[in-house]
Amino acid sequence: MDSEAERTARESLELAFQMSNILDTGLDRHTLSILISLCDLGLNPEALAAVVKELGRETPTTPSISTTPSAP
Amino acid sequence: MDDGKAVVDLVKQLVNRLLAAQPAPNSTESTTTAQSHHQQALRYAVRILSSRMTPSIAADEAAMAESITRRLATQGNSSDALTFADLYSKFALKTGPGSLSNKWALLYLLKAISEDRKTHKKLAQSDSRVSSGIFKMSVPGGLPALFDSESNGSSNGISDISRRKLDKGRHDDNLRNLPVKETPEKGWSGGVLMVSRDPENARDMAYREFANLLKEENEVSEGVIVRDVLYACQGIDGKYVRFDKVIDGYALPDTLKVPRATRVMVRKLCELGWLFRKVNGYISESMERFPAEEVGTVGQAFCAALQDELSEYYKLLAVLEAQSMNPIPLVSDSASSGNYLSLRRLSVWFAEPMVKMRLMAVLVDSCKVLRGGAMAGAIHMHAQHGDPLVHEFMKRLLRRVSSPLFEMVRSWVLEGELEDIFGEFFVLGQPVKAESLWREGYHLHTAMLPSFISQSLAHRILRTGKSINFLRVCCEDRSWADAATESAAAAGTTTRRGSLGYGETDALESLVTEAAKRIDKHLMDVMYTQYKFKEHCLAIKRYLLLGQGDFVQYLMDIVGPELSEPANTISSFKLAGLLESAIRSSNAQYDDFDILDRLRVKMMPHNTGDRGWDVFSLEYDARVPLNTVFTESVMAKYLRIFNFLWKLRRVEHALIGAWKMMKPNCITSHFFSKLPRAVKLQLTLTSRRCQVLWDEMNHFLTNLQYYIMFEVLEVSWSNFSNEMEVAKDLDDLLAAHEKYLHSIVEKSLLGERSQALYKTLFVLFDLILRFRSHADRLYEGISELRARSADPSLPARDKTKSGRHLSTKSSEPGSWLGEGRKAVTQRAGEFLRNMGQDIDSISKEYSSLFGGFMSQLPVQQHVDLKFLMFRLDFTEFYSHVS
Numbered sequence: 001m002d003s004e005a006e007r008t009a010r011e012s013l014e015l016a017f018q019m020s021n022i023l024d025t026g027l028d029r030h031t032l033s034i035l036i037s038l039c040d041l042g043l044n045p046e047a048l049a050a051v052v053k054e055l056g057r058e059t060p061t062t063p064s065i066s067t068t069p070s071a072p
Numbered sequence: 073m074d075d076g077k078a079v080v081d082l083v084k085q086l087v088n089r090l091l092a093a094q095p096a097p098n099s100t101e102s103t104t105t106a107q108s109h110h111q112q113a114l115r116y117a118v119r120i121l122s123s124r125m126t127p128s129i130a131a132d133e134a135a136m137a138e139s140i141t142r143r144l145a146t147q148g149n150s151s152d153a154l155t156f157a158d159l160y161s162k163f164a165l166k167t168g169p170g171s172l173s174n175k176w177a178l179l180y181l182l183k184a185i186s187e188d189r190k191t192h193k194k195l196a197q198s199d200s201r202v203s204s205g206i207f208k209m210s211v212p213g214g215l216p217a218l219f220d221s222e223s224n225g226s227s228n229g230i231s232d233i234s235r236r237k238l239d240k241g242r243h244d245d246n247l248r249n250l251p252v253k254e255t256p257e258k259g260w261s262g263g264v265l266m267v268s269r270d271p272e273n274a275r276d277m278a279y280r281e282f283a284n285l286l287k288e289e290n291e292v293s294e295g296v297i298v299r300d301v302l303y304a305c306q307g308i309d310g311k312y313v314r315f316d317k318v319i320d321g322y323a324l325p326d327t328l329k330v331p332r333a334t335r336v337m338v339r340k341l342c343e344l345g346w347l348f349r350k351v352n353g354y355i356s357e358s359m360e361r362f363p364a365e366e367v368g369t370v371g372q373a374f375c376a377a378l379q380d381e382l383s384e385y386y387k388l389l390a391v392l393e394a395q396s397m398n399p400i401p402l403v404s405d406s407a408s409s410g411n412y413l414s415l416r417r418l419s420v421w422f423a424e425p426m427v428k429m430r431l432m433a434v435l436v437d438s439c440k441v442l443r444g445g446a447m448a449g450a451i452h453m454h455a456q457h458g459d460p461l462v463h464e465f466m467k468r469l470l471r472r473v474s475s476p477l478f479e480m481v482r483s484w485v486l487e488g489e490l491e492d493i494f495g496e497f498f499v500l501g502q503p504v505k506a507e508s509l510w511r512e513g514y515h516l517h518t519a520m521l522p523s524f525i526s527q528s529l530a531h532r533i534l535r536t537g538k539s540i541n542f543l544r545v546c547c548e549d550r551s552w553a554d555a556a557t558e559s560a561a562a563a564g565t566t567t568r569r570g571s572l573g574y575g576e577t578d579a580l581e582s583l584v585t586e587a588a589k590r591i592d593k594h595l596m597d598v599m600y601t602q603y604k605f606k607e608h609c610l611a612i613k614r615y616l617l618l619g620q621g622d623f624v625q626y627l628m629d630i631v632g633p634e635l636s637e638p639a640n641t642i643s644s645f646k647l648a649g650l651l652e653s654a655i656r657s658s659n660a661q662y663d664d665f666d667i668l669d670r671l672r673v674k675m676m677p678h679n680t681g682d683r684g685w686d687v688f689s690l691e692y693d694a695r696v697p698l699n700t701v702f703t704e705s706v707m708a709k710y711l712r713i714f715n716f717l718w719k720l721r722r723v724e725h726a727l728i729g730a731w732k733m734m735k736p737n738c739i740t741s742h743f744f745s746k747l748p749r750a751v752k753l754q755l756t757l758t759s760r761r762c763q764v765l766w767d768e769m770n771h772f773l774t775n776l777q778y779y780i781m782f783e784v785l786e787v788s789w790s791n792f793s794n795e796m797e798v799a800k801d802l803d804d805l806l807a808a809h810e811k812y813l814h815s816i817v818e819k820s821l822l823g824e825r826s827q828a829l830y831k832t833l834f835v836l837f838d839l840i841l842r843f844r845s846h847a848d849r850l851y852e853g854i855s856e857l858r859a860r861s862a863d864p865s866l867p868a869r870d871k872t873k874s875g876r877h878l879s880t881k882s883s884e885p886g887s888w889l890g891e892g893r894k895a896v897t898q899r900a901g902e903f904l905r906n907m908g909q910d911i912d913s914i915s916k917e918y919s920s921l922f923g924g925f926m927s928q929l930p931v932q933q934h935v936d937l938k939f940l941m942f943r944l945d946f947t948e949f950y951s952h953v954s
Contacts (some may be wrong), residue, residue, distance in 0.1 A: 008166055015163040016178060020154050023140070023186035031089045038082050041178040043121060049184035051083075051117045055090040 012036075027052070083121065087114045133164070133176040140183050170304060297330070298413045301338060302393050304345035304690045305422075306386070307352060313338060321346045337415045344422055347429040348385070354381055354436040368443045368494035369476035374451070377472035378432055381465075385425055392421060428465055435469070444496020445520035448474045453522045477522065482581065485533055486556045488540030495522060499534050506546050507699040511804060514538050529581055535803060536588040539595045542802065546697035547598050555594045559586040592801035597800070603698055604666075609809075611667040612692050612702075615660070616710050617785055617816075618717045628725050630654055635684030639675075642684045647673045651690070670695070674677060674711075677842035686723060689714055700802070701809055709813055712822055718781065723837045724773055726844040733851040734759070751900050753949045755854065758908040762847055769840050772922065775943040783939055784819040788812050821935050826932055832925045839921060843914050850907045857900050926950050949953070 013033055020027050026033070031052075038048055091113060137160045144153035164175065259843055267412060304322040309315055318325050322342030324335050358367050358375045367375075396413040413421075439447045451473055455466035480497045481488045490501045498521040504513045514534060521530050540556070543549040560583065599605045614620040630650045634642060634667030651673050660668065674691035689711055694702035702710075795808035817823050819831045929941045945951055 004884040011165045012163065015159050015166070016182075019156060019159050019179075020182050022144070022152050022159070023182050024189060024319060025182055025185040026189060027118070027185065028089075031086065034082055034086045034089065036178055038079065038086070039174050039181060041079055041082070042174070043079065043177075046179040046184065047121045047123060049181050049188065050091065050120045051086070052181075052185050053188045054120065055087060055117065057115055 080118075080782060082635060083117055084114060087117050110404060115330060128461075132178065132341075136176055136179045136183065137164075138435065140179065141343070143183075152707065191883075222936060236433075254837075273881065294334075294414055297324075297334065297338060298396050298418055299393075299631065301341045301415070301418060302389060302396065304342045305348060306389060307345060307349045313342060315345075315349075317525075334415065337419065341415065341418055341422055344426050344429055347426075347433045348382075351432045351436055352382065354440070355382070367498045367832055368447075370444045370447050370473060370496050371439075373476050374435075374439065374447060374473045376470075377469045379609070380434075380472075380814070381428065381432060381469070385429070388425060392418070420714065424461070427461065431462060431570075435636065443520075444494065445477055445498045445517075446933060448477055449522035449524070452522055464893045474522065474524075478580065481533055482583070484537040485584055488537050488558055490537070496524070498530055499537060506696045507703065509545055510538060510542050510700045510702070523579075524577060529584060532588050533584050536584060536591050539588075539591045539802065541699065542700070543595055543598065545589075546700065547595075547603070549594075549598050549602075552591060552594050555590040556587060559583070559590040562586045588801070595802055596799065596805070599697070599805070605698065605701070605805070606793075607664065607667065607696070608670075608692075608698055608702075609792070609796075611663070612710065613671075613785070613789055615671055616690055616714050618714070618721060619781075619785065620660055623654060623660045624721055626658045627651065627654040628721060631684075631688065632725070636686055637684050639678035639682040639684055639687045640680070642687075644673055644675045647688065676711075685719075689718070699796060701806060706809075713816055713820065716820060716822060719834070719837055720773075720777060723840050724777060724890065726841055727766065727770055727773055730844045730847045731770070733848055734763060734766065743916060748897050751897050751904070754901055754904045754908070758850065758904050759854070761908065761915065762911050763851060765843065765918065768922075769843065769918070772836075772944060773840070776940065779936075779940040779943060780820055783936055784816055788815045788819070789935075791815070818934055821932075826934075829925065829928045829932065832921060832928065836918070836921050836925060839918055843918070846907065846910050846914060850911070853903050853907065854902075857896070857903075923950070 013029070016036060017032055018062050018066055035052070036050060040049055041066065087110070091110060129452070137157070141153050141157050141160075144150075144156055160179075181450050270666065297313070300313035302311045303310040304315075312324055312328055313322050314325065315321070321339065322345045324330055324338050330338075336477065355378055356374050359370055361367060392413060431454070435451055438450050438454070442450055448470070451470055453472055455463060457463050457466065477497070480491055483491055484497070484499060490497065490499065492499075495517075498517050499514055500517045502512070514537065516530055516534055521527070525533075540552055543552045615623070618624045627650070630653060631647060634647065634650065651671070655668055655671070670693040672691045672693060674689045676687045676689055678687040691707070691709070694707070789812070792808055792812035795811070796805065799805040799808055818826075821833060833848065927943070929944075931935055
């Protein structure tokens, strides 16, 4: 990667991060960069979104993890 | 798989990041649990990623950005939206090495996460069922929310759908969990997730087909009924829905087993078919009998308009029929998804055509027996409707229907053509002679007058066309065409066809007004200048109403002796010659030759014993086109007035003649003195009585004549000429003339109401004439007496000779000649006594008649007769006597 491409990549990442902030996705820069690379590899964005959602959603509810078995 | 390796690494990293991001209250727990947790999450992530989940929308980067922007904007943060749009435009410009190759995927990802977070917040975190998804393996329960949130529905709906899917999918999940667990390493080839709806599910399909089959066996499927109803609405019998003559309508046969509701619905829908049959029947019937019988152009236009409406209706039916074949494109895959058209949908579709069709049927009913203008009027009555749909529809229909009528009006008003083969126009023409063309040639046919043309407008239309025809036929005038074109230009419409339509009554009115104004003005011009209407009126007044005094005097003098002969011996040619000489010798000779040429002598039909006086009259030959005004009946009225005036003149003439005879002069006074006293006294008395009576008569006659000439003729004439000035059209002129004539007739006691008075007047006239002959005799006698008494006195020496000479003639009765002075005196006394008695009786008769006349006069209605009364009885002499 030459410096030119690097700069472009950084700027792109910066822009994507700003957009992500506006949309209030709650993603940090690093996660976003991973997601971008996954997208570029041709992974289905829908599925990626599902992963982020499922794993991210888990976080606030972890304290109640013990109660989950009782749920249907 | 190099790529695959990279992906797995990245996923691992991602999971690490995501799990590390969470605050770790449970970090105090054993690392083993954390480790297993981690493992579990990673496996879960891989499974999701390897699913066949596909984005539900096509990959379009710009559209995606646009959608996000709009979404932000609708959520109220427009500044965010602007910033985002700005960022995106920059982002999109990043191309080449180092930039992202799949921008769309990134955008989609961001959007999906952001939306999910939002819905998630709305769920208020309490929904533990969803959040605890991964441990319960209730994946399908969690995932669909992702797709359905796309529809932005309420969160309740979403969770409902999720639950349903959950219930349904649970069974399958158990089956599929196994391969997922077994082949996590194989990545995306193993895990199959059933998330999208399953129309391709063979079992479901089979079940649906089975249900359909079952339905068709048991009862008629709705689809078939819908098709039948569609047929019925075109007047065709369907497989089940047929026309029932008994109930007069389309219905399902009783043998068919269908729910009551369906049956009712079908009947309701098929009302349209019934109405259609009616309308279509009317159209075809009318079309059939068109060439033979008279449907009329309006009827044809009506049929054509109906046909057009029907073709609109056909279009709708065709669309519906095509639609009925398509299944409903529903999102839900419920088994009830039938054909697009159900009976209920049909009833919604039919609502509007039903209204129109009902209207058409009503119109057809009400117009069946009507034609022409009456038909247009009937339709117009229906157009007075508050519903804008109905109003609009009727207006459209009426535009078509009334176009032939408007065309007729246009050509009638501008060209005077009556293009009305079927008798539909509200102006009716009939072949008449030229002189009665105006009065009887055309009239309004009120039954054919459509109600949107007012009565006054119709009259104006009638008159305008009539004027044109009058100009063309009677006046042989060609220049009216210019006036017509001019008026059309002024009204803003062209003279071409079809420029007027229903609803443009204002335009029509202005056209008619303009045309009427110009044509009438032109007609008036022609009447006044080319045909000299005014001059002719004046001539009639001068000659027929005896306004030209010197002419009348001459005529009276000349024809007097001739007219005293019995009527059957008088030659009208001779009288015409006398008339000619009367014209020559009076001021009338300076009059226009054309006018004098029209003055004729007319001998009225006479009975035996009639004198020339009774049958003589003057006549004025009006000719076309003036005889429109001076019709036969008008001329008959003039004749009556002439006869009356002529008689009046004659009596006056006679009285003047009598005055000439009895004028006292010195000779008579000289002669009086020589008479013997007794005779002298008697003579004076008789003569005095005669003079008093004459004076009385003269007073009456002079005042009567004054009244007739000045109060009646001149006043009426003045009114008439004023009205003639302001008359705008021929009707005005006719009315003015009618009024003029009527006022003359009424005021000069010729009217119906004053017939008794008129008779008395004529008896008085006769009496005066009788008096005249008596007075003549008296004064002849007196002058003879004078001659008799003077003769012997003057040449005294010839007394015996002449006496002898005269005595030869004395054998003749009534002659005093040849007798002695005494005898003369005696005879004179006797004669005077006789005359005195005659005059006495005439005087008595006269005063009684005159008394009657005076007493009848105030009873008359006419105001002007009061003036006559006042003049006659100025000194209240007569009122004192009576």
